[in-house]
Amino acid sequence: MKFQATPLQGAFVVELEPHADERGFFARTFCEREFAAHGLPTRFPQSNLSRNARARTLRGMHFQAEPYFEAKLVRAVSGAIYDVIVDLRRTSPTFLHWFGVELSGESARALFVPERFAHGFLTLQDHTDVFYQMGEFFRPEGARGLRWNDASLGIRWPGAPEVIAERDAHYDDFDPEAFDG
Numbered sequence: 394m395k396f397q398a399t400p401l402q403g404a405f406v407v408e409l410e411p412h413a414d415e416r417g418f419f420a421r422t423f424c425e426r427e428f429a430a431h432g433l434p435t436r437f438p439q440s441n442l443s444r445n446a447r448a449r450t451l452r453g454m455h456f457q458a459e460p461y462f463e464a465k466l467v468r469a470v471s472g473a474i475y476d477v478i479v480d481l482r483r484t485s486p487t488f489l490h491w492f493g494v495e496l497s498g499e500s501a502r503a504l505f506v507p508e509r510f511a512h513g514f515l516t517l518q519d520h521t522d523v524f525y526q527m528g529e530f531f532r533p534e535g536a537r538g539l540r541w542n543d544a545s546l547g548i549r550w551p552g553a554p555e556v557i558a559e560r561d562a563h564y565d566d567f568d569p570e571a572f573d574g
Contacts, residue, residue: 394421396431396505399492401480403507404492405431407466411501420501422468423526430557433505434464437526445472445521452511453553453561454539454546456481459573461535462508463527473497474514475551479539481572482509489569491548498522511539513561515550540564 395408411418425435464541477493494504506512545567
């Protein structure tokens with residue numbers, strides 16, 4: 394695997410190193426040793442699949458509040474997404490900065506999302522499946538979110554969502570002064 398650092402410390406785009414032949418290719422999608430060598434978590438006790446029927450479906454921007462922080466390894470296994478993360482670490486030099494990257498079943502690359510980051514995506518194709526490896530078990534009492542189009546974040550999405558959950562569409566304006574991240 395190839396680990397490409399993003400502008401947000403601790404977040405990486407993870408590229409596969411495929412071994413191809415006439416059948417297609419084979420590649421590792423996770424290696425405990427390689428993740429540890431980059432200082433990343435190696436324990437993923439929960440995996441999730443998000444199936445999205447329509448292009449322009451938006452999910453996010455979600456995060457887990459203290460003490461339920463969770464890292465994620467996110468990969469589109471079919472279709473394509475524009476995947477976005479926001480640094481919510483108050484002491485980070487990139488606090489409230491965002492990073493976006495296209496992930497697709499064709500590219501097979503993944504995004505490693507550190508703890509204390511918000512995460513969301515917009516599907517770019519119909520019939521898009523997104524696979525998550527989670528660094529912790531989901532705890533509903535820690536679930537929080539930021540509005541996808543909050544002006545204080547300034548995220549530049551490739552388009553407006555056509556399908557979005559009521560909750561995701563109506564989070565309050567983010568107040569960095571009141572945030573206890």
